[in-house]
Amino acid sequence: xxxxxxxxxxxxxxxxxxxxxFPIQNIPFxxxxxKDDIITIGTRIGxxxxxxxxxxxxxxxxxxxLTDDIFLQDTLNHFISDGRKAWRAVRSxxxxxxxxxxxxxxNNTSQREVVLFAMEEVEMQLPVLIGDYTDFYSSKEHATNxxxxxxxxxxxxxxxxxxxxVGYHGRSSTIVPSGTPVRRPMGQTLPKGADKPIFxxxxxxxxxxxxxxxxxxxxxxxxxxxxxxxxxxxxGMVLFNDWSARDIQKWEYVPLGxxxxxxxxxxxxxxxxxxxxxxxxxxxxxxxNPQPLPYLQQTGSHSFDINLAVEIAxxxxxxxxxSKSNFKYMYWTMAQQLAHHTIxxxxxxxxxxxxxxxxxxxxxxxxxxxxELSWQGTEPIKMGNGTERTFIEDNDTVIMKGYCEKEGFxxxxxxxxxxxxPALKSELT
Amino acid sequence: xxxxxxxxxxxxxxxxxxxxxFPIQNIPFxxxxxKDDIITIGTRIGxxxxxxxxxxxxxxxxxxxLTDDIFLQDTLNHFISDGRKAWRAVRSxxxxxxxxxxxxxxNNTSQREVVLFAMEEVEMQLPVLIGDYTDFYSSKEHATNxxxxxxxxxxxxxxxxxxxxVGYHGRSSTIVPSGTPVRRPMGQTLPKGADKPIFxxxxxxxxxxxxxxxxxxxxxxxxxxxxxxxxxxxxGMVLFNDWSARDIQKWEYVPLGxxxxxxxxxxxxxxxxxxxxxxxxxxxxxxxNPQPLPYLQQTGSHSFDINLAVEIAxxxxxxxxxSKSNFKYMYWTMAQQLAHHTIxxxxxxxxxxxxxxxxxxxxxxxxxxxxELSWQGTEPIKMGNGTERTFIEDNDTVIMKGYCEKEGFxxxxxxxxxxxxPALKSELT
Numbered sequence: 001x002x003x004x005x006x007x008x009x010x011x012x013x014x015x016x017x018x019x020x021x022f023p024i025q026n027i028p029f030x031x032x033x034x035k036d037d038i039i040t041i042g043t044r045i046g047x048x049x050x051x052x053x054x055x056x057x058x059x060x061x062x063x064x065x066l067t068d069d070i071f072l073q074d075t076l077n078h079f080i081s082d083g084r085k086a087w088r089a090v091r092s093x094x095x096x097x098x099x100x101x102x103x104x105x106x107n108n109t110s111q112r113e114v115v116l117f118a119m120e121e122v123e124m125q126l127p128v129l130i131g132d133y134t135d136f137y138s139s140k141e142h143a144t145n146x147x148x149x150x151x152x153x154x155x156x157x158x159x160x161x162x163x164x165x166v167g168y169h170g171r172s173s174t175i176v177p178s179g180t181p182v183r184r185p186m187g188q189t190l191p192k193g194a195d196k197p198i199f200x201x202x203x204x205x206x207x208x209x210x211x212x213x214x215x216x217x218x219x220x221x222x223x224x225x226x227x228x229x230x231x232x233x234x235x236g237m238v239l240f241n242d243w244s245a246r247d248i249q250k251w252e253y254v255p256l257g258x259x260x261x262x263x264x265x266x267x268x269x270x271x272x273x274x275x276x277x278x279x280x281x282x283x284x285x286x287x288x289n290p291q292p293l294p295y296l297q298q299t300g301s302h303s304f305d306i307n308l309a310v311e312i313a314x315x316x317x318x319x320x321x322x323s324k325s326n327f328k329y330m331y332w333t334m335a336q337q338l339a340h341h342t343i344x345x346x347x348x349x350x351x352x353x354x355x356x357x358x359x360x361x362x363x364x365x366x367x368x369x370x371x372e373l374s375w376q377g378t379e380p381i382k383m384g385n386g387t388e389r390t391f392i393e394d395n396d397t398v399i400m401k402g403y404c405e406k407e408g409f410x411x412x413x414x415x416x417x418x419x420x421x422p423a424l425k426s427e428l429t
Numbered sequence: 430x431x432x433x434x435x436x437x438x439x440x441x442x443x444x445x446x447x448x449x450x451f452p453i454q455n456i457p458f459x460x461x462x463x464k465d466d467i468i469t470i471g472t473r474i475g476x477x478x479x480x481x482x483x484x485x486x487x488x489x490x491x492x493x494x495l496t497d498d499i500f501l502q503d504t505l506n507h508f509i510s511d512g513r514k515a516w517r518a519v520r521s522x523x524x525x526x527x528x529x530x531x532x533x534x535x536n537n538t539s540q541r542e543v544v545l546f547a548m549e550e551v552e553m554q555l556p557v558l559i560g561d562y563t564d565f566y567s568s569k570e571h572a573t574n575x576x577x578x579x580x581x582x583x584x585x586x587x588x589x590x591x592x593x594x595v596g597y598h599g600r601s602s603t604i605v606p607s608g609t610p611v612r613r614p615m616g617q618t619l620p621k622g623a624d625k626p627i628f629x630x631x632x633x634x635x636x637x638x639x640x641x642x643x644x645x646x647x648x649x650x651x652x653x654x655x656x657x658x659x660x661x662x663x664x665g666m667v668l669f670n671d672w673s674a675r676d677i678q679k680w681e682y683v684p685l686g687x688x689x690x691x692x693x694x695x696x697x698x699x700x701x702x703x704x705x706x707x708x709x710x711x712x713x714x715x716x717x718n719p720q721p722l723p724y725l726q727q728t729g730s731h732s733f734d735i736n737l738a739v740e741i742a743x744x745x746x747x748x749x750x751x752s753k754s755n756f757k758y759m760y761w762t763m764a765q766q767l768a769h770h771t772i773x774x775x776x777x778x779x780x781x782x783x784x785x786x787x788x789x790x791x792x793x794x795x796x797x798x799x800x801e802l803s804w805q806g807t808e809p810i811k812m813g814n815g816t817e818r819t820f821i822e823d824n825d826t827v828i829m830k831g832y833c834e835k836e837g838f839x840x841x842x843x844x845x846x847x848x849x850x851p852a853l854k855s856e857l858t
Contacts, residue, residue, distance in 0.1 A: 131560075131601060131602060132600055132601050132602050137685060158683050158684060159619075160617075160619075160626070160680055160681060160683070163617060163625070163626050164617055164626075164681065166681070166684075166685055166688075167685065167688055168597070168598070168685035168686050168688055169597070169598040169599055169600055169688065169692070170598055171561055171598055171775060172560060172561050172601075173560060173561050173650075173775065173776040173777070173778055173781070174650055174774075174775055174776050176650070182651075183650075183651035183774050185772075185773035185774055186653070186772055186773060186774075187772055187773050188589075188592060188593055188722065190588075190589075196592070196719070197589070197592050197593075197722070198722075199722045199723070199724060221602075221603055221605070221612075221694070222611075222612035222693075222850075222853065223853065224615070224853075245773070248773070251589055252589060252593065252595070253684070253686075254587050254589070254684075255587060255595075255682070255683075255686070256566060256595055256596065256597040256686040256687065257597050257682075257684070257685040257686025257687075258685065258686075259595075259596055259597055259598065260769070260770070260772065260773040260775065261773075263598070263770075263773060263775040264651075264773040264774045264775055265650070265774075290625070293617065293626070293627075293628045294628070295628060340689070341689070341692075343614075343615055343616055343689065344614035344615060344616050344674070344677070344689040344690075344692065344693040345603075345612050345614055345615075345693045345694075345853075346600060346602065346603055346689065346692040346693055347602040347603050348602070349602055352602070421651075424651065424652065424653075424774075
């Protein structure tokens with residue numbers, strides 16, 4: 001399928017630097033707050049945030065079936081509910097309005113003043129009200145590494161892992177946008193060799209390099225979504241840092257899975273890049289052996305070639321890149337995850353978020369967590385300033401970046417960046 | 430603390446039968462749809478649904494700080510956000526308006542016509558928009574039974590169980606009110622002795638007898654709620670049937686916990702009974718040994734004596750009571766659950782729901798699931814019509830009831846009743 005908005009030769013009349021994640025072919029969706037305290041839905045080209053509610057009011061979306069206030073919202077949920085046809089029409093129209101060949105808005109100074117904001121002038125918000133958040137565990141390399149460390153290297157993968165995309169329900173209320181600081185959690189841990197837990201701050205705070213997709217209303221309760229239709233219900237993707245407290249996790253997670261070790265925070269990049277914009281970067285996912293059950297079988301290219309990197313910046317220092325991975329390593333595709341999630345009739349709504357699970361590549365420099373990079377703290381990672389890290393330290397900022405690139409043409413996600421604050425002082429011991 | 434609304438001698442001018450769950454001392458909150466397709470927040474006395482938005486418009490809540498549309502909502506979330514002082518003032522005023530001694534509304538026929546509906550004339554809705562749903566696992570008897578069956582009778586409880594209220598995140602999107610049918614789920618299971626899973630309908634659909642509490646906004650992200658303050662943030666309770674597919678659960682749940690085995694449906698009773706109304710039925714919870722860590726320590730009475738029963742009604746047949754249990758058996762209290770949930774800084778919002786976990790008593794006739802009642806299907810349960818059950822069969826209706834009673838005075842929850850529909854026919858095998 002070819003979308004004119006994806007034409008790599010198209011240029012915008014807005015300036016876009018060579019390595020920008022946001023050329024006119026991207027057109028992501030997000031929510032921002034202006035200096036005048038107005039919240040609006042917007043998109044981004046180069047370093048400009050574009051107010052879509054202003055564009056709509058000026059008539060630039062005439063002819064597309066949209067309610068008057070569809071962009072005057074503090075979340076994208078209603079727009080996402082409008083479905084793929086609407087997303088595509090809006091993205092296509094934005095592409096036309098900002099095309100270098102189109103003089104209409106370009107030459108209208110007063111209109112440009114209400115539509116365009118420098119990125120420095122706006123504050124990005126959480127783009128969706130997340131009804132339910134699910135986290136999968138779909139990187140074979142990550143599951144193998146964790147199984148090797150915590151269980152048995154000879155049987156690192158659990159018996160179910162190759163037959164279904166293992167996942168669990170996560171906490172929606174603590175998903176925050178890039179830039180929101182995260183506090184080191186307190187909790188119970190079991191010291192090595194002890195028979196009773198202690199209370200205190202987590203000493204093993206970790207990131208998890210993930211991506212997440214955001215869905216539209218996909219089904220009615222009781223009816224599954226087929227794997228072939230699943231991509232129709234995926235609006236787009238973001239970078240996702242699934243903050244984890246490994247010591248809390250180890251003590252709490254048997255038998256019902258991770259709980260407080262993950263629910264203190266997850267951070268996302270604020271611009272949702274649509275599946276349409278990622279279309280030119282489709283690749284096949286790894287071969288699946290054994291072949292999955294029919295409801296999970298797919299042919300064709302259902303993964304995406306997205307370069308990922310993780311950096312750590314100690315306070316007031318320049319960041320050090322500590323991992324480079326790629327979304328294409330994922331064993332299970334997003335369509336398989338969504339088909340599996342609904343095979344029991346579970347209802348999926350507009351604004352639901354589904355995380356990939358930690359994305360680890362095949363080599364040690366492509367692992368997606370400190371747990372793996374430092375191999376449970378036994379192999380410290382060197383930082384540019386000469387210090388070492390086994391887990392994340394107070395006031396470190398963790399930055400994740402992601403972009404697709406092909407023949408000099410780049411579509412990116414920007415970044416998700418969040419600082420770890422020291423734990424609250426507490427009287428409780 | 431004594432609340433006048435709880436005075437057991439008070440009578441209403443509305444008729445209330447002797448065994449009603451809804452005397453004037455209850456005053457639960459819910460959302461209902463009238464025959465004229467109007468959705469409103471309401472309460473219930475006897476067999477009357479009472480439209481609180483109509484009462485508010487008529488001035489009956491004058492003097493209480495409430496927005497004009499607080500009851501003209503399709504969920505209770507905003508009212509719950511108003512906090513305990515507002516809930517208490519509204520409940521107290523309703524108690525006055527319907528007091529047998531108060532002639533105002535009683536003698537005003539035209540006002541009564543817009544305020545009162547026979548329960549048969551209204552359709553109860555989901556009372557809250559559930560942001561996040563958490564399920565705990567806080568009955569020692571249940572955890573011991575499950576541990577004995579699935580793991581090791583000598584070490585039935587996991588090492589963490591006595592130190593923290595084990596819990597996990599559940600799926601909000603499929604929580605439905607009493608009366609909504611539930612479809613038998615499809616999914617993957619591993620047949621006994623097989624080395625590969627098969628796809629098909631679950632053959633072990635089960636209920637779980639639980640109660641759930643609904644919270645108000647309790648904290649800001651990063652800050653815990655103390656165990657002593659926790660009850661301030663609990664609005665009230667409902668009956669909760671956590672539908673479960675045991676065969677799907679067994680195959681999928683290691684290592685991240687239950688997922689599709691639980692997310693196809695959970696059913697709740699539609700009236701939220703406030704903690705204030707339950708006040709006269711406070712009891713101490715079971716002694717905790719070992720003593721928990723300080724952030725979980727409590728003194729006083731923090732559980733409630735709530736009689737619970739489960740019935741199964743085969744299609745067109747009368748129900749058979751198959752279990753009688755009590756909320757007071759819970760090892761961990763709601764306040765401990767909420768304190769633990771937020772100890773890592775996890776944010777709790779208005780409308781969040783937290784399930785108790787299956788409530789099993791000490792004797793086999795008080796177990797809270799078919800898994801335990803039929804001991805994994807090995808000891809079938811006799812039904813009144815001569816048939817037997819090991820798990821739930823197609824077109825069975827599962828009914829849960831709950832009430833407190835003391836010196837002839839009763840506060841109840843009504844029921845949660847839901848029919849299991851046959852699985853969808855599927856081409857997928």
